Amino acid sequence: MSELLEKTCTACVAGAPLATEVEIATFSPQIPEWKIEEMDGIKCLIRVYAFDNFVQALAMTNKVGALAEEVGHHPALMTEWGRLTVSWWTHKIKGLHVNDFVMAAKTDALYQAG
């Protein structure tokens, strides 16, 4: 089990620290399928999951949605035919918190569980 999966995502508050360069360098290799991209100057973690059809993509949307609701931290979920694009970032601090790496790892675990 990766170090990230052992962590708990705690809902973030304004003023919480952005992930440091060292944290990003430590955790990124644990979620190798995720890319860090900037949207309007805000860094986020993005991964595209591929599926055989729309229903499977939507099922994964619901799994990630349930996880998000459980921890009170919500991603952007772009559901399309055969594809789900998940983006994690922390709205309150306009960037990446360690929580986001935790959630990315948990999203991968949901996908692998099928």
Next chain:
Amino acid sequence: MSELLEKTCTACVAGAPLATEVEIATFSPQIPEWKIEEMDGIKCLIRVYAFDNFVQALAMTNKVGALAEEVGHHPALMTEWGRLTVSWWTHKIKGLHVNDFVMAAKTDALYQAG
């Protein structure tokens, strides 16, 4: 009931006609909340629906997903906290078919039904 809601969306095939300027001018006023935007040169219909939380947004995602699956024509659904952005276009013809206006009207009807 709008004229669009009386139509049936038929799954589109390559070679089907793009909506004409006249059709676009006729149907757009029936779905006034939708904007026509271009993504990579492909026109699509886009509307953002607002909700009070994530769960409500995801519930609407599932309603639109069920409708899409029923007719075999699938949108892009961006689910976020308090917001769902729906995009309809016809992949096979790389643009807007009359079907897409029909689906936009049906999506509005789902939203209004609550």
